[in-house]
Amino acid sequence: MQANTPLQEEALNAIRFLSADAIKKANSGHPGLPMGTAAMAYTLFTKHMRYNPANPKWADRDRFILSGGHGSMLLYSLFYLTGYEEMTMEQLKTFRQVGSLTPGHPEYKHTAGVETTTGPLGQGLATAVGIAMAEAHLAATYNTEVEKIVDHYTYVIASDGDLMEGVTSEASSLAGHLGLGKLICLYDDNHITIDGRTDIAFTEDRGKRYEAYGWQVLHVADGNNISEIDRAIQAAKADPRPSLIICKTVIGFGFPTWADNPAAHSGIPSDEELDGAKKALGYPVEPHFYVSEEVLAHYREALTRGSQAETEWKKKFDDYRQKQPDQAREFERVMAGDLPENWQDSVPTFPADARGLATRAASGKVLNALAKELPELIGGSADLAGSNSVKLDNQASFQKENYSGRNIHFGVREHGMGAINNGLTQHGGLRSFVATFFVFSDYLRPALRLAALSGIGDIWVFSHDSIMVGEDGPTHQPIEHLNSFRAMPNVALLRPADANETAEAWKVAVERKDAPTILALTRQAVPTLDRQKFASAEGLRKGAYVLADLGEGPTDLVLMASGSEVDLIVKAGQVLAEEGVSVRLVSFPSLELFDKQTKEYQDSVMLPGVKARLAVEAGSSLGWHRWVGADGALITLDRFGASGPAEELLVEFGFTVENVLEKSHKLLAG
Numbered sequence: 001m002q003a004n005t006p007l008q009e010e011a012l013n014a015i016r017f018l019s020a021d022a023i024k025k026a027n028s029g030h031p032g033l034p035m036g037t038a039a040m041a042y043t044l045f046t047k048h049m050r051y052n053p054a055n056p057k058w059a060d061r062d063r064f065i066l067s068g069g070h071g072s073m074l075l076y077s078l079f080y081l082t083g084y085e086e087m088t089m090e091q092l093k094t095f096r097q098v099g100s101l102t103p104g105h106p107e108y109k110h111t112a113g114v115e116t117t118t119g120p121l122g123q124g125l126a127t128a129v130g131i132a133m134a135e136a137h138l139a140a141t142y143n144t145e146v147e148k149i150v151d152h153y154t155y156v157i158a159s160d161g162d163l164m165e166g167v168t169s170e171a172s173s174l175a176g177h178l179g180l181g182k183l184i185c186l187y188d189d190n191h192i193t194i195d196g197r198t199d200i201a202f203t204e205d206r207g208k209r210y211e212a213y214g215w216q217v218l219h220v221a222d223g224n225n226i227s228e229i230d231r232a233i234q235a236a237k238a239d240p241r242p243s244l245i246i247c248k249t250v251i252g253f254g255f256p257t258w259a260d261n262p263a264a265h266s267g268i269p270s271d272e273e274l275d276g277a278k279k280a281l282g283y284p285v286e287p288h289f290y291v292s293e294e295v296l297a298h299y300r301e302a303l304t305r306g307s308q309a310e311t312e313w314k315k316k317f318d319d320y321r322q323k324q325p326d327q328a329r330e331f332e333r334v335m336a337g338d339l340p341e342n343w344q345d346s347v348p349t350f351p352a353d354a355r356g357l358a359t360r361a362a363s364g365k366v367l368n369a370l371a372k373e374l375p376e377l378i379g380g381s382a383d384l385a386g387s388n389s390v391k392l393d394n395q396a397s398f399q400k401e402n403y404s405g406r407n408i409h410f411g412v413r414e415h416g417m418g419a420i421n422n423g424l425t426q427h428g429g430l431r432s433f434v435a436t437f438f439v440f441s442d443y444l445r446p447a448l449r450l451a452a453l454s455g456i457g458d459i460w461v462f463s464h465d466s467i468m469v470g471e472d473g474p475t476h477q478p479i480e481h482l483n484s485f486r487a488m489p490n491v492a493l494l495r496p497a498d499a500n501e502t503a504e505a506w507k508v509a510v511e512r513k514d515a516p517t518i519l520a521l522t523r524q525a526v527p528t529l530d531r532q533k534f535a536s537a538e539g540l541r542k543g544a545y546v547l548a549d550l551g552e553g554p555t556d557l558v559l560m561a562s563g564s565e566v567d568l569i570v571k572a573g574q575v576l577a578e579e580g581v582s583v584r585l586v587s588f589p590s591l592e593l594f595d596k597q598t599k600e601y602q603d604s605v606m607l608p609g610v611k612a613r614l615a616v617e618a619g620s621s622l623g624w625h626r627w628v629g630a631d632g633a634l635i636t637l638d639r640f641g642a643s644g645p646a647e648e649l650l651v652e653f654g655f656t657v658e659n660v661l662e663k664s665h666k667l668l669a670g
């Protein structure tokens with residue numbers, strides 16, 4: 001195998017020592033990964049990737065994901081070297097400082113060029129599967145035989161930890177099934193994690209595992225050899241399967257005593273260690289942050305290559321536009337994340353109906369109406385598509401043979417599904433949704449948290465949202481889930497009370513382009529409220545709204561509830577009004593959205609002067625005290641549920657009109 005040229009060696013050292021110097025200056029960070037993977041990154045960024053540092057958002061760029069986010073300095077060094085405008089030397093020198101563009105782990109939407117937030121191991125590679133699926137779907141949807149306007153690779157560098165995490169197994173298994181040939185993962189096989197050598201805990205044959213998933217597995221014996229890596233990437237591109245390139249590397253390559261040692265993972269090198277590495281690799285010890293003009297010029301060729309590639313693509317797109325103006329317009333619209341005019345007109349309204357329907361069923365109808373107007377809507381379920389009501393009628397399945405399908409079968413892989421949801425939407429051009437039973441949201445929470453943290457407008461449909469699951473018992477009955485997601489910043493959890501609130505909830509979810517939305521939906525039927533008698537379901541947008549004031553005179557009692565429990569307060573309210581009580585009914589589908597309203601609006605709904613207040617929700621009490629006050633009462637559930645017919649459980653746990661009446665009477669008695 002051809003040896004690296006002197007210029008290439010110096011270029012690798014520039015990555016290594018920009019990274020190590022920045023970490024040394026910050027007195028914080030992880031030098032081992034950038035030192036060991038410099039050649040993998042160099043080969044990608046100088047020989048393979050089509051990207052334009054001058055326009056990090058160019059639609060058809062190759063995507064690069066550093067799954068081992070702890071190696072963030074690798075990414076920042078590359079951005080500086082290849083000429084991303086905002087990534088100045090100053091930014092490298094303020095690594096890990098408040099307000100810098102160089103946070104400890106790469107953050108999407110914070111630093112141009114970062115395609116996804118990484119740090120929790122495994123999420124990067126799993127999200128990359130979603131990004132590759134988005135590419136495959138958009139290519140199948142928009143490309144013609146002649147103009148391939150969507151045609152890019154998704155590259156990943158993954159670490160041992162990434163391959164140990166279950167989420168990558170789930171996502172990689174699906175990627176293999178789907179034959180995502182443009183997904184290429186370089187595995188930093190350095191045999192080291194924090195606690196020691198991988199043989200203390202990770203000894204299976206990773207290659208065989210990925211082969212079994214249906215991936216092409218390639219080996220690079222010397223992870224510092226550029227031509228060997230280059231050849232493997234070429235082979236990866238040539239094969240129709242996703243590829244895992246197992247690169248034998250040395251963590252902290254160059255450090256005199258820390259190379260091939262866990263100390264290099266996140267140790268701050270002493271002067272001797274850092275200077276020793278520079279000397280050993282033939283790099284100037286001083287000044288720190290040194291890059292020769294020749295090396296910088298070599299990397300900055302990326303700007304010329306990138307602008308040429310983007311110009312060529314623009315030409316291709318112009319030709320495409322000439323022949324397919326409507327398709328071109330739509331492609332531009334979805335890539336910009338804009339909604340078509342009058343998209344809301346398709347959303348159905350539901351007539352009053354005392355028997356009603358489950359909000360999951362209403363959701364299915366609304367989703368299908370929206371999907372006709374919004375080709376960017378794509379998604380599916382973790383093997384519960386029917387139960388979750390997320391099947392798109394008259395749409396094909398997304399499969400290897402048909403990437404234009406919009407029904408994704410995730411299999412029973414919630415965590416992988418969550419990360420893929422992020423990738424699908426993050427790619428651009430799509431708005432994705434995923435679904436499972438609410439209780440199993442626990443299995444995908446880490447991905448949802450990243451969606452919230454990095455401002456991804458994907459949609460999470462969780463049906464079977466309470467103990468009303470019934471006979472399946474406490475393993476299947478969510479309790480703390482509503483409030484646990486309410487505690488998560490940047491998430492809007494919407495728990496609609498009836499079909500019309502469900503329609504409104506979907507509109508809100510589609511409009512929330514920069515943050516995830518959860519729809520918590522019932523398994524069981526709930527009445528569709530008569531909106532002539534009760535306020536419009538548009539009130540959902542404000543989080544809570546007055547459904548009705550029943551009875552005469554000043555309000556004696558405020559009853560509030562979310563989702564299926566709204567029916568209880570409506571029925572109880574009617575009885576109380578007949579008894580002469582003046583009662584206000586508040587539908588409270590989203591605590592987060594209500595929290596965002598003005599104090600005036602909040603007070604106008606909540607009437608804080610009224611002491612008799614009751615909240616009803618079939619979930620934990622946490623958070624509700626704020627709205628009922630010190631004198632208020634709650635009908636909530638601070639224990640696990642039980643197996644039994646749903647109707648009996650409601651009686652057992654007090655979710656009955658009788659109990660609402662009893663509690664109300666007590667409150668009114670003072």
Ligand SMILES: Cc1ncc(C[n+]2csc(CCOP(=O)(O)OP(=O)(O)O)c2C)c(N)n1
Pocket residue numbers: 032033068070119120121122159160161162190192193194251265
């Ligand atoms: C989900 C998750 N668990 C734990 C960690 C803490 N952590 C950061 S890196 C790492 C393992 C390091 O080993 P490896 O992935 O091989 O990276 P290397 O040390 O080789 O750079 C761990 C446990 C994390 N970032 N994410």
Ligand SMILES: [Mg+2]
Pocket residue numbers: 159160161188189190191192193
């Ligand atoms: Mg490792």
